[in-house]
Amino acid sequence: MIGSITKTRNGRQFQINKRHTRKRLDVSELTLGMHIVELDRPWIESPFLFQGFLLESPDDIRMVQDVCSWVYVDVLEEEWQEHHGATAGKPQTRQRFVEKQEMAQQLTQANRTYQATKQQVKTLLNSAYLGQAMNMEGAKVAVKECVDRVIHNPNAILWLTRLKHQDEYTAEHSVNVCLLSIALGREMDLAPYELENIGICGLMHDIGKMKVPPEILNKPGPLDPQEFEEMARHTTYAKQLLMGRSDIYPGAVDVAYTHHERLDGKGYPRGLDASKISLFTRIVTVADAYDAMTSDRCYQKGMSSIDALKILNRHAGSQFDTDIARQFIAMIGLYPPGYLIEMTNGEVGIILSSDPGFSLKPKAIMVLGPDKEPQPERIINLANAPQDDRGEFYKAAGVFRSGTFGVHVNDYISKGLRIKGFEFCMQD
Ligand SMILES: [Fe+2]
Structure with a gap:
């Protein structure tokens, strides 16, 4: 285990135990942001300089795909346990990369x-x-x-x-x-x-x-x-x-x-x-x-x-x-996946899903900045009360159809969501 913290969310208190584990993946499943920890061959027989590295660009992915059939990647596992006074609830395990x-x-x-x-x-x-x-x-x-x-x-x-x-x-x-x-x-x-x-x-x-x-x-x-x-x-x-x-x-x-x-x-x-x-x-x-x-x-x-x-x-x-x-x-629901969400700070994202019990706090891939200009995509989950660059909490201002603000959701499917929308870590 690498650590344990306590968080309060929606008035409920959770203890979160974090640990790193490894997961074997076919190289076709690799996406940006993953950390490669082991190859399907000895490192010495590979062209890679470092034993363990982060996939930072599509070229990195391609290079691994050229050399290997499968690899191990690092996964951060979080075990959430809710406090109920003396009796603790059943822990819920989340794998952030797996999600x-x-x-x-x-x-x-x-x-x-x-x-x-x-x-x-x-x-x-x-x-x-x-x-x-x-x-x-x-x-x-x-x-x-x-x-x-x-x-x-x-x-x-x-x-x-x-x-x-x-x-x-x-x-x-x-x-x-x-x-x-x-x-x-x-x-x-x-x-x-x-x-x-x-x-x-x-x-x-x-x-x-x-x-x-x-x-x-x-x-x-x-x-x-x-x-x-x-x-x-x-x-x-x-x-x-x-x-x-x-x-x-x-x-x-x-x-x-x-x-x-x-x-x-x-x-x-x-x-x-x-x-x-x-x-x-x-x-x-x-x-x-x-x-x-x-x-x-x-x-x-x-x-x-x-x-x-x-x-x-x-x-x-x-x-x-x-x-x-x-x-x-x-x-x-109010936030159907595949629709666009505009935040009160002007940023725009594509709604992905909502966690069970958080239908009013969806997850979204943020694609436009406050000025409606494209920004590097990242995923936010409103259930985690994320804050923007100015330290303000993200809040939904409205829901719009694909095509509004010049954002066409189809493009994200055809360009390959695997790279386009999932390249950055989940933001708490
Ligand atoms: Fe009909």
Whole structure:
């Protein structure tokens, strides 16, 4: 053990024991800021001058990758034990390097799953458009993987639902509704096989849009009553496309047919009353509305997450199931991963996640300084009450969509978050 300190956080007192341990990593997992302590060969047989060094630049990483297959790196392990008077709580162990590593890795893996699912849905949409047979097998495998990802780390995969490309709206919307429905189902403690079923419902809910004429589907303006009538038929078209198939969860037909129904009976196509609207339809309806409201379309800009959540709340009970809408609002929270956060000092970051129990104090990668100019990226965790250069505590001033302040979250995924966002140590 290298030391022990006592910290007070949110009125609770913790004793923190710190110790260094070593972790074996494949060289493909290396990121800046890691400290190499051992190679897969004797140091004398390597070109490195020092026995143990810090990865300070991408060149350092490349050099290690050229020489080695695996290495050992230093990990700072912290054991947090809360004081409860005479009885101490069970200690929680945190690995500071591992935390950084895991989020980066999970984003990369989540991105792979997201792209694979998008590819599957594009193929299905295309088959429906051309009137060809739809092969569901690939989509089912992709949805199963989505469920695994959501169960493992919902933050990482939900991050990707914020990265929207207007020209791929229908495919991305289908994947997003699939993921949001799975995540909401997870919050509601649905079993994994139910999560797979609801994922398929989300993925297929708008398949009928492929039978709507493209000039109506992609019209860059409001629809006239006749066009709206045709657009509304996508629910019936979906039923025709999916009904009677033995290779798809039967509930998906019901969801695709009824996802525009409302609890107050004012929905379409049948104006069903609440008793006829299934649990899965209620879940998909909320996920569908949220993703549609927060997406840019050719005729309107998407709204902020918070404004969309306010609308869900306002229409809970009439359009949406009250309990489900409230659970969804709590799940998304005020600081959704993948959105931008502006601090009161003017600095801007990308929201990463929140620690359990600290949903109002997210972690973020800070990317712009107070003058809105790029600054070296570093991660701060508002749960740790970090201070800025002037000694002021960081405080959130607002949450914005990607693209605000010239910060495009997509760039951070495509440039490789592993280096771009995780190069500096966590700041306490
Ligand atoms: Fe729809």
